[in-house]
Amino acid sequence: MSKKLNGRQQMDQTAPSIPDVTYTADMTTQEHAYLRLRQAIMVGAFPPGHRLTIRGLALDLGLSQTPIREAVRRLCSENAIEVLGNRRLRVPMMTAGRFEELIQLRTVLELHAAARSLPHVSDIVIDRMAVIDTELDGAVVANDPVEMTRLNQAFHRALYCLNPDQAVMPLVESIWLQLGPFQRQMMSTHKTHYCIDRHKEILAALRQRTLETLSQALVADIQEGLALAGKDAFRETQVPA
Amino acid sequence: MSKKLNGRQQMDQTAPSIPDVTYTADMTTQEHAYLRLRQAIMVGAFPPGHRLTIRGLALDLGLSQTPIREAVRRLCSENAIEVLGNRRLRVPMMTAGRFEELIQLRTVLELHAAARSLPHVSDIVIDRMAVIDTELDGAVVANDPVEMTRLNQAFHRALYCLNPDQAVMPLVESIWLQLGPFQRQMMSTHKTHYCIDRHKEILAALRQRTLETLSQALVADIQEGLALAGKDAFRETQVPA
DNA sequence: TGTTGTTAAATGTGATAGCATTTTTGATAT
DNA sequence: ATATCAAAAATGCTATCACATTTAACAACA
Numbered sequence: 238m239s240k241k242l243n244g245r246q247q248m249d250q251t252a253p254s255i256p257d258v259t260y261t262a263d264m265t266t267q268e269h270a271y272l273r274l275r276q277a278i279m280v281g282a283f284p285p286g287h288r289l290t291i292r293g294l295a296l297d298l299g300l301s302q303t304p305i306r307e308a309v310r311r312l313c314s315e316n317a318i319e320v321l322g323n324r325r326l327r328v329p330m331m332t333a334g335r336f337e338e339l340i341q342l343r344t345v346l347e348l349h350a351a352a353r354s355l356p357h358v359s360d361i362v363i364d365r366m367a368v369i370d371t372e373l374d375g376a377v378v379a380n381d382p383v384e385m386t387r388l389n390q391a392f393h394r395a396l397y398c399l400n401p402d403q404a405v406m407p408l409v410e411s412i413w414l415q416l417g418p419f420q421r422q423m424m425s426t427h428k429t430h431y432c433i434d435r436h437k438e439i440l441a442a443l444r445q446r447t448l449e450t451l452s453q454a455l456v457a458d459i460q461e462g463l464a465l466a467g468k469d470a471f472r473e474t475q476v477p478a
Numbered sequence: 479m480s481k482k483l484n485g486r487q488q489m490d491q492t493a494p495s496i497p498d499v500t501y502t503a504d505m506t507t508q509e510h511a512y513l514r515l516r517q518a519i520m521v522g523a524f525p526p527g528h529r530l531t532i533r534g535l536a537l538d539l540g541l542s543q544t545p546i547r548e549a550v551r552r553l554c555s556e557n558a559i560e561v562l563g564n565r566r567l568r569v570p571m572m573t574a575g576r577f578e579e580l581i582q583l584r585t586v587l588e589l590h591a592a593a594r595s596l597p598h599v600s601d602i603v604i605d606r607m608a609v610i611d612t613e614l615d616g617a618v619v620a621n622d623p624v625e626m627t628r629l630n631q632a633f634h635r636a637l638y639c640l641n642p643d644q645a646v647m648p649l650v651e652s653i654w655l656q657l658g659p660f661q662r663q664m665m666s667t668h669k670t671h672y673c674i675d676r677h678k679e680i681l682a683a684l685r686q687r688t689l690e691t692l693s694q695a696l697v698a699d700i701q702e703g704l705a706l707a708g709k710d711a712f713r714e715t716q717v718p719a
Numbered sequence: 720t721g722t723t724g725t726t727a728a729a730t731g732t733g734a735t736a737g738c739a740t741t742t743t744t745g746a747t748a749t
Numbered sequence: 750a751t752a753t754c755a756a757a758a759a760t761g762c763t764a765t766c767a768c769a770t771t772t773a774a775c776a777a778c779a
Contacts, residue, residue, distance in 0.1 A: 720779100721778100721779085722777100722778080722779075723776100723777085723778080723779095724775100724776090724777080724778100725774100725775085725776080725777095726773100726774080726775080726776095727772105727773080727774075727775095728771105728772080728773070728774085729770105729771080729772070729773080730769100730770080730771070730772085731768105731769090731770080731771090732767105732768085732769085732770095733766105733767095733768090734765105734766090734767090734768105735764105735765085735766085735767105736763105736764090736765085736766105737762105737763095737764090737765105738761105738762085738763090738764105739760105739761090739762085740759105740760080740761080740762100741758105741759080741760070741761090742757100742758080742759070742760080743756105743757080743758070743759080744755100744756080744757070744758080745754100745755090745756085745757095746753100746754090746755085746756095747752100747753085747754085747755100748751100748752085748753080748754100749750105749751080749752075749753095
């Protein structure tokens, strides 16, 4: 096999651009396709309700249908893509009820993950998270929404992965993925303000090793950074499916 | 296509039997394979560490490799199957740490799901759950572990799916799936005792619509029914990976 | 007996083709 | 204009084949 043909060959005007992703040489085509699609969904490259086709994605990514199908199947199992009754694919719709549910779920999962990671927190880890947060600040001033999303997630992931036996991370990622298509919309309505301040609070709580303070900061980060923006976005444009 | 060739064609002595699954005519081969494998894993048909091959499964299920690969990919994304560095597949190992983590995660998720469903509980629903629980009692006296697992899950699912906007159910199913390979082992060590009594408590709490009581019963159901049995099983046989 | 190197088998991966179904298009009639 | 229906295009699904890599088997040798 070998020769990866990752150059997109054609793209009609409605199809959003699918950003490339860093990948190692020994990665399978299927995995590469998965990561690219995943990233695209995560950063909101596809709006809710967007239709996808196997052949279309294969064309966009310059691959055959087989690896695309496997990547799409994975994303379906992660609830990032929906299979309709006629077997066609689309990015799930967002409703106010589902959005609220996802936010609450994200809160519960991340609180649990943080609590189970807290005993494993070291000063080195906190420094590493601080570096990520600094980079995040840079992305904010540069107004780079893709990097903002990526770094924000890296910040949280660095904490939750400290627990060596953690099984919660894949579930958190699934929720992030499901919130992804709504990101673009939220960003546009709520502008830059975002949640950077809360990260400083999280870091401070980690330095104290205080669960209570950490939980408060985390909830504030999630609920204020997303819930308010989401409610705004719904008030304006979204209509229940 | 149409003609489904679902008869297993051959099975060597080491391969566990993969029970068939009810499926509708308009189901794709890939989905059928997914459901069968999923069910097999969920009820503990494969022990932790069991090796799987695409061709082997295709042979066992009487299908070609393509739908098997898609089914396996989905199960990988749900953390029910693990992809090793050499790209080969196996059912994940279980360690005491991971088991503890999965139990805690299951507790958090199901508590959340129950709390979000409680406002939607009706007497009809309670009656339906009571029927399932009665069937479960029957499976217990019949000593049918597969039916016990299926009905126990149906009991919990009936509750958690009441919330029309629920997004938690796929996550719960993923945890159940990851606990599946350990079931057989737990059943054998802890015998029949199981958790039937707790279901009666859950039903009583639902009739009162009391969140506090429901939470206690649920935690008891999960922690006593699984955690203790799991600890026993580990003490005897299991070795960390 | 244990080790090494070679050969054969097994396995995962990806592209392609053929088929069934769905969707779209476009023409005709009302 | 609108509705109806037939043809055409698009789409999803699965079997198969060829290839690269990994694993197993086995012979030769120390």
